[in-house]
Amino acid sequence: MAKATKLVIGNWKMFPTTILEAKKMFTTFKKQRRNDVGVTTVICPPLPFLEPLKKSYTGTKIFFGAQDVFWHTEGAYTGEVSADMLKSVGARFVLVGHSERRALGENDEMVTQKVRASLEAGLHTVLCIGETTRDSQGHYLRVLRDQIAGSLRAVSKAQLKKLIIAYEPVWAIGEGNQAMTTHDLHQMLLFIKKQLIELYGKTLADSVPILYGGSVDETNAHSIVYDSGVDGLLVGRKSLNPFTFSTIISEVSRKPARVTKK
Numbered sequence: 275m276a277k278a279t280k281l282v283i284g285n286w287k288m289f290p291t292t293i294l295e296a297k298k299m300f301t302t303f304k305k306q307r308r309n310d311v312g313v314t315t316v317i318c319p320p321l322p323f324l325e326p327l328k329k330s331y332t333g334t335k336i337f338f339g340a341q342d343v344f345w346h347t348e349g350a351y352t353g354e355v356s357a358d359m360l361k362s363v364g365a366r367f368v369l370v371g372h373s374e375r376r377a378l379g380e381n382d383e384m385v386t387q388k389v390r391a392s393l394e395a396g397l398h399t400v401l402c403i404g405e406t407t408r409d410s411q412g413h414y415l416r417v418l419r420d421q422i423a424g425s426l427r428a429v430s431k432a433q434l435k436k437l438i439i440a441y442e443p444v445w446a447i448g449e450g451n452q453a454m455t456t457h458d459l460h461q462m463l464l465f466i467k468k469q470l471i472e473l474y475g476k477t478l479a480d481s482v483p484i485l486y487g488g489s490v491d492e493t494n495a496h497s498i499v500y501d502s503g504v505d506g507l508l509v510g511r512k513s514l515n516p517f518t519f520s521t522i523i524s525e526v527s528r529k530p531a532r533v534t535k536k
């Protein structure tokens with residue numbers, strides 16, 4: 275993923291209930307979009323809606339992604355879906371290790387297999403990481419370091435090209451929570467980069483886009499991206515409202531005002 279463009283991903287989670295509603299949401303969203311200069315937009319709908327949405331809207335500049343994947347290519351794994359299957363129905367991106375999946379029992383070992391399988395299949399793979407809580411002693415940093423190392427354990431340097439990291443502190447996700455401050459996010463960005471450098475070296479680490487997720491909305495999107503230095507956003511709730519999600523993309527597309535030197 276070229277770092278020159280910002281990446282905004284909408285994660286619809288398990289909404290809406292029907293394909294009709296999904297099509298309506300997507301049509302409304304698409305009508306809002308004009309010229310997303312400098313922004314790549316991705317929507318991750320529930321899996322049964324991915325192909326119908328993709329099929330009815332070929333030719334748009336919006337990419338589609340899945341919310342999960344399994345690590346085997348095929349086999350007797352009831353209910354699972356492989357990376358190649360996702361690709362064959364039009365997914366170009368996939369989220370792996372979202373905190374809501376980790377809360378359902380997914381561990382780093384499963385996540386690293388999923389990341390590897392997705393990268394091998396050529397999908398842009400969004401590895402989600404983030405601490406559940408913070409403490410004043412900084413233990414959360416160790417948690418995060420272990421999570422990064424564990425989630426990438428099976429991933430070699432050669433496979434890294436399409437990796438994207440989404441840093442989503444779990445305490446900032448969902449109703450009633452607040453996005454992290456841009457100052458703190460900048461610190462975390464440096465911390466995550468340092469972990470990637472230790473694992474893969476500076477050049478490769480620098481090529482991995484790092485996104486932020488957790489209570490992103492139309493009022494904070496611009497400052498989160500341009501004040502903290504992240505490469506884009508992973509948006510949950512606010513991606514379900516086509517107008518709000520569209521405004522978020524416009525905000526990210528709006529370049530920050532230049533500070534003129536005196």
Ligand code: PGA
Binds near residue numbers: 285448489511512
């Ligand atoms: P939120 O969710 O934007 O609703 O906080 C983010 C996420 O879970 O990816």
